Amino acid sequence: MSSLRATLDFLLYDWLKAERLTSHARFADHSRETFDAVLDTCERIAREKYAPFNRLVDTQEPQAVDDGQGGLKVVLPQATHDAHEAYVASGMVSAAQDYDEGGMQLPYTIEAAANGFFATASVSIGSSLLTKGNANLLMVHGTEMQKEVFARNEFAGRFTGTMCLSEPQAGSSLSDITTRATPDGDDFERDPLGARYRLKGNKMWISAGENELAENIIHLVLAKIPGPDGKLIPGTRGISLFIVPKRLVGTDGQLTGERNDVALAGLNHKLGWRGTTNTLLNFGEGKSPVRGSAGAIGYLVGKPHEGLRCMFHMMNEARIGIGMAATALGLAGYYASLDYAKNRPQGRPIGPAGKDAAKPQVRIIEHPDVKRMLLAQKAYGEGALALMLYCALLVDEQKTGTPEDAEEARLLLEVLTPIAKSWPSEFCLEANSLAIQVHGGYGYTRDFPVEQYWRDNRLNMIHEGTHGIQAADLLGRKVVMEGGKGLQLVAGRINRTLESALQRPDLAQHANDLAKALQHVGAATKAAWATGDPQAALANAVPYMQAFGHVVIAWIWLDVLLTVPDRGRTPAQVGRVQAARYFFHYELPKVPAWLKVVETRDPTCADTPEEAF
Structure with missing residues (x-):
C-alpha cells in the first residue's frame, strides 16, 4: 500500500496539481488536507478489511442456497460483509454527491485515486462501483421520486445496485435482447414511482445480482416495450430502461414486505473475481409471485425507447x-x-x-x-x-x-x-x-x-464491453465523430507536451519519437476510412486501438517526465525515468507494425473462410 500511496501522491499533486480543483466553487471547502484524509481512510480500510481476505474470497466462492421460500439466496463470507460495511461507513458510496445529499462534494479525481486502494487490496470484494453508477444514473435520468426512493438509499448504503444488460442468447449484442416490458394495467402511468410495467425475460452475467449485503437490490434492466401489434421493435431503437427492485418499496423508501418476481436462476463460476457474485436472473417467471401478476414490477426510467442513452x-x-x-x-x-x-x-x-x-x-x-x-x-x-x-x-x-x-x-x-x-x-x-x-x-x-x-485481471478485457467492442467504438465512432474534433483535441494535448519536452535535451528524443508515432496514427486513421467502407476500416480495429493506446501512454509518460528534474534525481524519480525510457525503447516501436495492417486495410482476417479453420 505504501508504494501505491507514494505514486498516487506524486501523480495527484506533483503532476496533475489536483489542489487546483479547490478553485472550483464545488470543491472550495476542500484542500490537500481533506484529500489526504480521504486517502488515509481508504488506505486503512483496504489494508485492514480487504487485503487480508483476498485469498479467502477467492477460495470461498459465493454459494446459492435455499432461501426457505421456494427460491435461492447467496451466502458470502463474513469478510465480504465486514468490508462492505466499512466501505459504506466511510461515506465513499456518496463521496462525490452534494452536501445536501449527504455527500462530501469530493472530486472524482480523488475518489478514483482512493478506490485504487480497494482494487489493489482485493478487487473481487469490490467497492460498490455498480451501486454508485446505478445511483448516479438515476440522479441524472430519474424522476424526483425515483431519486428519493432508490438513488438516495443506494448512496446511504441501504440498497445496492446492478446493471442488467446481457442475455444468454444475445451476449454483447444488445439489439438482440428479448426481455419485454408491458404496461401494468390501464393506470400504469399513475404510479408515483414511475410508469409501472411488468417485465419478463432472462439476464446473464449480472455482477452482485443477488446478495444479502443490504436491505434491497435495485436492478436497472434493459427491456423492450412491444408495439401495438405485440411485436418487439428490432434493433436498439426499441430498448427502454427500468428500475426493478428485488423487494418492492413504498414511496417512503421502506420495504413493503413483498418480494418482486426476480429470481436467482444460478451462479456463474468464473476464472477470477470469484468473490463477486455473478448471476443469471429470471424476471417474471412466476417463482416469486407478487400482487398476483405475471411479470416483475419495473418502473420506467426516462422516456420509452431511450434506455440505451440512459444506460x-x-x-x-x-x-x-x-x-x-x-x-x-x-x-x-x-x-x-x-x-x-x-x-x-x-x-x-x-x-x-x-x-x-x-x-x-x-x-x-x-x-x-x-x-x-x-x-x-x-x-x-x-x-x-x-x-x-x-x-x-x-x-x-x-x-x-x-x-x-x-x-x-x-x-x-x-x-x-x-x-x-x-x-x-x-x-x-x-x-x-x-x-x-x-x-x-x-x-x-x-x-x-x-x-x-x-x-482476476483476465476478466477486464471482457466485461463492460469487450476488447473488440471498445476498438470498434474507438475507430468506428469516437475518432471520426463531429468531424474528428475529439481526435484533434487529443493530438493538441499531445503536441502541447511535445513542445515542452523538445526544450529539454534529456527528453527531446522521446518527443521526436512520439511525434512520429502520433503522425502515423493520424495517417492510419485517414487510410482506414479512405474507401468509406466500415467493414474494411474496422477489420483491424484492435491493432488500431493497441497502437493508439501506446501513443497515449507514451504521451502520458512524457508529460509525467516534465515534472522530473534533469539532474539530482531521487531514486523514485530515477525509477520513473527508467520506466518511461523502457516504454519508449521497447514498446513505442511496436506502433508501426500495428498500424501497417490498419492503413493497408489488410483483409487477411476478414477474408479467411470458415472452412479454412
Whole structure:
C-alpha cells in the first residue's frame, strides 16, 4: 500500500496539481488536507478489511442456497460483509454527491485515486462501483421520486445496485435482447414511482445480482416495450430502461414486505473475481409471485425507447472503473514480484570467464532480464494509473469547468474512454503474466498471490464491453465523430507536451519519437476510412486501438517526465525515468507494425473462410 500511496501522491499533486480543483466553487471547502484524509481512510480500510481476505474470497466462492421460500439466496463470507460495511461507513458510496445529499462534494479525481486502494487490496470484494453508477444514473435520468426512493438509499448504503444488460442468447449484442416490458394495467402511468410495467425475460452475467449485503437490490434492466401489434421493435431503437427492485418499496423508501418476481436462476463460476457474485436472473417467471401478476414490477426510467442513452451514462463510468481495476491488479502483481525479486537468491552473474560457481548466489533482481520484466510492469502499471487519473480529472472538468472547458473535456473523454478501459485491461494483464514469470515455478502455484491477480485481471478485457467492442467504438465512432474534433483535441494535448519536452535535451528524443508515432496514427486513421467502407476500416480495429493506446501512454509518460528534474534525481524519480525510457525503447516501436495492417486495410482476417479453420 505504501508504494501505491507514494505514486498516487506524486501523480495527484506533483503532476496533475489536483489542489487546483479547490478553485472550483464545488470543491472550495476542500484542500490537500481533506484529500489526504480521504486517502488515509481508504488506505486503512483496504489494508485492514480487504487485503487480508483476498485469498479467502477467492477460495470461498459465493454459494446459492435455499432461501426457505421456494427460491435461492447467496451466502458470502463474513469478510465480504465486514468490508462492505466499512466501505459504506466511510461515506465513499456518496463521496462525490452534494452536501445536501449527504455527500462530501469530493472530486472524482480523488475518489478514483482512493478506490485504487480497494482494487489493489482485493478487487473481487469490490467497492460498490455498480451501486454508485446505478445511483448516479438515476440522479441524472430519474424522476424526483425515483431519486428519493432508490438513488438516495443506494448512496446511504441501504440498497445496492446492478446493471442488467446481457442475455444468454444475445451476449454483447444488445439489439438482440428479448426481455419485454408491458404496461401494468390501464393506470400504469399513475404510479408515483414511475410508469409501472411488468417485465419478463432472462439476464446473464449480472455482477452482485443477488446478495444479502443490504436491505434491497435495485436492478436497472434493459427491456423492450412491444408495439401495438405485440411485436418487439428490432434493433436498439426499441430498448427502454427500468428500475426493478428485488423487494418492492413504498414511496417512503421502506420495504413493503413483498418480494418482486426476480429470481436467482444460478451462479456463474468464473476464472477470477470469484468473490463477486455473478448471476443469471429470471424476471417474471412466476417463482416469486407478487400482487398476483405475471411479470416483475419495473418502473420506467426516462422516456420509452431511450434506455440505451440512459444506460450509457452508467456504462461509461463503469468502463473507467474497470480500467482502474485492471491497473490496480497490474500494480499489485508488480509490487509482489518486486518484493520477491529483491529477496530471492538464484544464479550468479556472468563475468569475463563465465559464471563462478564458487561465488554466492545473487538476488534475481540483479539479472538484466528480471529487471526487464519489472520495468515492463512498472511502465504498464504506473503509465495506466496516470492515464486513469487524467481521465478522472477530465470528468471533474466536464462537471465543474467553464462551458468551453467542459465541452473540451467531454470530447477528450469520448476518445480516451475506450483506451482507458481497454489498454490497462490488456497490458496490465501482461504485467500480471510477467509477475508470474518473475516468480518462476512458484508464480504458478497458490503459495503466492500473483496467479490470482492474473486470473482476476483476465476478466477486464471482457466485461463492460469487450476488447473488440471498445476498438470498434474507438475507430468506428469516437475518432471520426463531429468531424474528428475529439481526435484533434487529443493530438493538441499531445503536441502541447511535445513542445515542452523538445526544450529539454534529456527528453527531446522521446518527443521526436512520439511525434512520429502520433503522425502515423493520424495517417492510419485517414487510410482506414479512405474507401468509406466500415467493414474494411474496422477489420483491424484492435491493432488500431493497441497502437493508439501506446501513443497515449507514451504521451502520458512524457508529460509525467516534465515534472522530473534533469539532474539530482531521487531514486523514485530515477525509477520513473527508467520506466518511461523502457516504454519508449521497447514498446513505442511496436506502433508501426500495428498500424501497417490498419492503413493497408489488410483483409487477411476478414477474408479467411470458415472452412479454412
